[in-house]
Amino acid sequence: MEQPSTAAPTLPGQQHAGHWQGFFTGVVNMLPLCLSVLPWGILAGSMAVQSGLSIEQSVGMSAIVFAGAAQLVSLSLVLSGASFFTVVVSVFFITAQHFLYGLTLRSRVSKMRAHHRLPIGFLLTDELFALSSANQDKGTLTCGYLIGAGITFYLSWNLFSLLGILMASSVPDLDKYHLDFSIVATFVTIVVPMIKKSSVLGGVVYSLLMSTLLSWLHIGGAIVIAGITGMFVSVIMARAQRRSL
Amino acid sequence: MTWLLLLTLAAVVFFNRYIFLEPKIPLKIPALLGEALEYAAPCLLTAICAPIIFFDHGVLRSSLDSPYLLGSLLSIAIAFYVRSMVLSVACSLFLFYALCFVL
Numbered sequence: 001m002e003q004p005s006t007a008a009p010t011l012p013g014q015q016h017a018g019h020w021q022g023f024f025t026g027v028v029n030m031l032p033l034c035l036s037v038l039p040w041g042i043l044a045g046s047m048a049v050q051s052g053l054s055i056e057q058s059v060g061m062s063a064i065v066f067a068g069a070a071q072l073v074s075l076s077l078v079l080s081g082a083s084f085f086t087v088v089v090s091v092f093f094i095t096a097q098h099f100l101y102g103l104t105l106r107s108r109v110s111k112m113r114a115h116h117r118l119p120i121g122f123l124l125t126d127e128l129f130a131l132s133s134a135n136q137d138k139g140t141l142t143c144g145y146l147i148g149a150g151i152t153f154y155l156s157w158n159l160f161s162l163l164g165i166l167m168a169s170s171v172p173d174l175d176k177y178h179l180d181f182s183i184v185a186t187f188v189t190i191v192v193p194m195i196k197k198s199s200v201l202g203g204v205v206y207s208l209l210m211s212t213l214l215s216w217l218h219i220g221g222a223i224v225i226a227g228i229t230g231m232f233v234s235v236i237m238a239r240a241q242r243r244s245l
Numbered sequence: 246m247t248w249l250l251l252l253t254l255a256a257v258v259f260f261n262r263y264i265f266l267e268p269k270i271p272l273k274i275p276a277l278l279g280e281a282l283e284y285a286a287p288c289l290l291t292a293i294c295a296p297i298i299f300f301d302h303g304v305l306r307s308s309l310d311s312p313y314l315l316g317s318l319l320s321i322a323i324a325f326y327v328r329s330m331v332l333s334v335a336c337s338l339f340l341f342y343a344l345c346f347v348l
Binding site: 036065066084092101129169 | 288289330
């Protein structure tokens, strides 16, 4: 990770010194993840139109729901005639990994003022959580950083879904550009420096294998199951090591 | 899809994202969970990557010499040596597209 060379690190509790410190770093660090979401955004936009939503609703969906998987699943559920209640409950469970993000960031973000905390909550995607965790040790997790990264991603998502809405049925084949690899490139860059203990390595290797296995078996929630059990694998390893010392 | 459903979905997603960031929500995180949360980022982020590396539209990639697997291994090596995030991601992407071009 980049070490901020100019200003002294701002702790999240220190609200008065430079709210916007880190804003630009957040914007730049988010750019590769914006690239990776291009095909998804276009898909979400065009699928909204094809599912019979009006233009206003299609634009509004990306603007207020702002959650790729939840948008795609709710559209296909509505198309297949699911009830209001089914769609709401499904979306609740699809976005349940955000509870973990909130819990992880709670110690830092809950101290911020409401006019920073609420936007960060709204902008808290997988991608923003990834970037926030990259900076944990460095004291650079300012609200400026989080909001800069979050707004960049929000604007990209809405721009790409607008492209999808405008193209609607004539969406080009974007698979050949392999844009999804930028998720791997970014997340690997974030995770590798975190592996300072064998317990972290154990949890990461376990999560990789378990997520692959469960995805191969087409088990719903494969990623979340693999990630959460991986966390406890790390805890068990860390405790076993402490005991053997 | 009605506006009511859209607004409800937005509220559900915001609730899930925001609830634990709210200081007024009383919450004592148990020691075990607190310890586990330290590992949330590396484990969850890795779990998100796995299907991208190994699957193509839900089907296991047929060969091990795919740019995705080799590119990931190169990304790990680069992340180990290059500590600037932007530079590391840029190098990884460059090598990945070079692999796509060669393979």
